[in-house]
Amino acid sequence: MQRRFAVIGAGSWGTALALVLARNGHAVRLWGHDARHMAGLIQARENCRHLAGFRFPETLTPTADLDAAMDDVRDVVVVVPSHAFAAQLQALGRYLPRDGRILWGTKGLDADSGGLLHGLVERHLPDHPMAVLSGPSFAREVAEELPTAVTIASRDAAFAADMAAAFHGAGLRPYTSNDLVGVELGGAVKNVLAVATGIADGLGLGANTRAGLITRGLAELTRLGIALGAERQTFMGLSGVGDLILTCTDDQSRNRRFGLALGRGTTIEQALTDIGQTVEGLRTAREVHALAERLQVEMPICEQVYQVVAGHRTASKALQILMARTRKSEF
Ligand SMILES: NC(=O)C1=CN([C@@H]2O[C@H](COP(=O)(O)OP(=O)(O)OC[C@H]3O[C@@H](n4cnc5c(N)ncnc54)[C@H](OP(=O)(O)O)[C@@H]3O)[C@@H](O)[C@H]2O)C=CC1
Numbered sequence: 001m002q003r004r005f006a007v008i009g010a011g012s013w014g015t016a017l018a019l020v021l022a023r024n025g026h027a028v029r030l031w032g033h034d035a036r037h038m039a040g041l042i043q044a045r046e047n048c049r050h051l052a053g054f055r056f057p058e059t060l061t062p063t064a065d066l067d068a069a070m071d072d073v074r075d076v077v078v079v080v081p082s083h084a085f086a087a088q089l090q091a092l093g094r095y096l097p098r099d100g101r102i103l104w105g106t107k108g109l110d111a112d113s114g115g116l117l118h119g120l121v122e123r124h125l126p127d128h129p130m131a132v133l134s135g136p137s138f139a140r141e142v143a144e145e146l147p148t149a150v151t152i153a154s155r156d157a158a159f160a161a162d163m164a165a166a167f168h169g170a171g172l173r174p175y176t177s178n179d180l181v182g183v184e185l186g187g188a189v190k191n192v193l194a195v196a197t198g199i200a201d202g203l204g205l206g207a208n209t210r211a212g213l214i215t216r217g218l219a220e221l222t223r224l225g226i227a228l229g230a231e232r233q234t235f236m237g238l239s240g241v242g243d244l245i246l247t248c249t250d251d252q253s254r255n256r257r258f259g260l261a262l263g264r265g266t267t268i269e270q271a272l273t274d275i276g277q278t279v280e281g282l283r284t285a286r287e288v289h290a291l292a293e294r295l296q297v298e299m300p301i302c303e304q305v306y307q308v309v310a311g312h313r314t315a316s317k318a319l320q321i322l323m324a325r326t327r328k329s330e331f
Pocket residue numbers: 009010011012013014032033034037050079080081082083084088105106107108137138139140276277278280
């Protein structure tokens with residue numbers, strides 16, 4: 001059944017998700033905050049800044065006008081970077097109808113509280129069904145309709161199933177889950193671990209190091225997840241190990257490229273300028289550091305990434321510290 005969607009956030013991921021929905025025949029408004037950029041999208045009928053080369057179908061309408069984007073819309077897909085998430089929810093509050101529903105593709109933590117993003121949805125848009133879409137999914141490959149599997153997690157099973165049906169198409173296969181916390185957390189922490197493996201590869205360390213960091217990174221992600229009430233098996237799924245493998249091994253990942261640059265001695269500022277897009281792992285490293293400290297969860301790899309991005313330690317010193325840690329049982 002054809003439905004109406006507003007996709008909020010016209011970066012690469014918002015554009016890719018809007019394309020998926022529009023190609024599936026839904027009427028999609030794609031909203032972006034930068035009026036000049038959006039005027040370019042309206043004229044070119046593609047997103048030349050963030051995801052060039054994919055012409056918008058007739059069913060996709062770009063706009064910089066939030067009134068127009070939200071007019072008569074029940075289902076909202078939020079894909080702004082995590083630092084803008086809270087403010088965006090606040091702005092949406094006056095538009096979302098009583099039966100409105102919200103899904104987000106943002107991967108990160110709340111910049112203020114360091115908590116998961118669903119806490120912000122509960123605060124700003126209470127009593128609306130909510131879901132997160134996460135998993136190994138580079139925007140460009142999704143736009144190219146290369147077969148991709150993701151997870152849509154919600155405590156409302158009917159909503160998750162409904163959203164999975166709306167996104168399901170030739171190139172995108174969504175699975176469903178009821179573990180909102182586990183799926184959100186995987187998407188956030190994998191960005192920090194992608195920075196870690198990038199740093200190691202930037203330092204010229206080998207494949208052994210990379211595999212060790214991914215595996216031990218998964219162990220610390222799982223520990224944090226259990227402490228937050230997530231289900232262990234979620235971390236063995238698409239939003240856990242799946243997204244870790246993707247972003248820790250493929251240079252399409254901006255977080256991995258950020259780590260590569262740091263490992264090669266580039267400054268943080270220069271690396272961010274060169275990448276020119278959202279690098280969630282930088283902020284998330286700080287937020288995970290605070291969260292792990294608060295919950296007393298040992299996360300040595302994420303901690304070393306934090307120490308490096310905070311400027312407290314060189315990348316090679318951080319690796320040395322990890323190797324010199326007290327020996328312990330693997331499980
Ligand atoms: N790209 C990908 O492959 C995937 C990304 N994600 C996640 O999606 C989220 C968005 O990333 P992505 O689209 O890739 O990022 P991009 O860097 O491609 O785009 C970010 C977008 O957010 C806009 N933006 C920046 N600040 C604000 C603000 N204050 N309010 C509203 N919009 C703002 C930017 O506008 P402007 O250009 O004008 O600055 C830009 O349109 C991140 O959490 C990311 O982790 C998840 C899965 C895959």
